[in-house]
Amino acid sequence: MARALVTGGAGFIGSHLTDHLISLGHDVIVLDNLLLGKREFVNEKATFHEGDIRDLPLLKELCKGVDVVFHLAADPRLPISIEDPSETHDVNVTGTLNVFIAAKDAGVKKVVFTSTCAVYGDQELPIREDMVPVPKSPYGLHKLMGEQYAQLFHELYGLSTVSLRYFNVYGPRKTAEGGYPMVIPIFLAQRQRNEAMTIVGDGEQTRDYVHVSDVVRANILAWESDVVDGQPCNIGSGEQVSVNAISQFISGESVHIPERQGEMRFIESDSTRAKDLLSWEPTMPFLEGLASLKQEWLGE
Structure with a gap:
């Protein structure tokens, strides 16, 4: 111990x-x-x-x-x-x-x-x-x-x-307040409140989500x-997922808001070093993890 x-x-x-x-x-x-x-x-x-x-x-x-x-x-x-x-x-x-x-x-x-x-x-x-x-x-x-x-x-x-x-880490306990970035819990919380999901910019920016x-x-x-x-x-997962793709998976109305300063537009990792040095690879498929969160937040 x-x-x-x-x-x-x-x-x-x-x-x-x-x-x-x-x-x-x-x-x-x-x-x-x-x-x-x-x-x-x-x-x-x-x-x-x-x-x-x-x-x-x-x-x-x-x-x-x-x-x-x-x-x-x-x-x-x-x-x-x-x-x-x-x-x-x-x-x-x-x-x-x-x-x-x-x-x-x-x-x-x-x-x-x-x-x-x-x-x-x-x-x-x-x-x-x-x-x-x-x-x-x-x-x-x-x-x-x-x-x-x-x-x-x-x-x-x-x-x-x-x-x-x-x-971009996601999963249970990630709230819509505080930390950053947090598009998934923000969208889920907005859906819970029957509000439109707020998409920053054109929504084509991508992130690399890891559970x-x-x-x-x-x-x-x-x-x-x-x-x-x-x-x-x-x-990271080594896969790009756009904001628009997440909003479409969660499903519901959406609105676009202005882009923000300081944000990277496209993100995709190469985690070969972690595999070689740490014997680490991601195991949770993104859509499986997102579906679990959608069920937890929205019951659907």
Whole structure:
């Protein structure tokens, strides 16, 4: 049995990861400020601390005796990072630096850092890790800086780290509030309220959706892997799905709203590195996962 600290463990992905770690018999500590997370998402067998990753003394205390840190805590709201880059920098960069400092000082064996495809900006498809990142938002830049800290802390201090660049994660507990992007729960919530689904721009923009269960498995495999130098791995399905296709599958009326700043237009991952280094591949077909959510939200 290992002891794990999950920052952001009351959030969408973090709570699923916590559940899985507990099911494997591990001791889990959850740190979350509940800005975007929900207390009811936290497994009752986890030790919960309401707090902030900007609180370095708290992090140092929580890291004592911990074997692995899964660092998911962040402010992932891309539009908010454009409106207030200073505040989100404080959370996403300074907070992440605090996590690495606390882990190093406590002798943590490995840190699994949650990054994002937003580091890339617009690229030729499919997107590979050897492409030069050109973030289009402060959020993407913040995460890229976190990856660089992961690599630097390995080089300077010998801390084992790995970074996972999530593409568009979907699944149960993903709400229509808070995090970003969130077109699927927004559409489902609008359908629940008998409202028209709001399609940004022409709706032809695509995303690469990966189910939360596959992302949880990627975290476990990253922890168990031989990757220690902070190098990033794409975690995506390798398939493009347009906003229009999602609205058509959910079915119902729709309206178009203006495009937003900072968004990538087309996204498709190449996750070969994750397959080679982590022995990870996605297993949940997108339409199967979406159909399950539609049944859960709408009963149809």
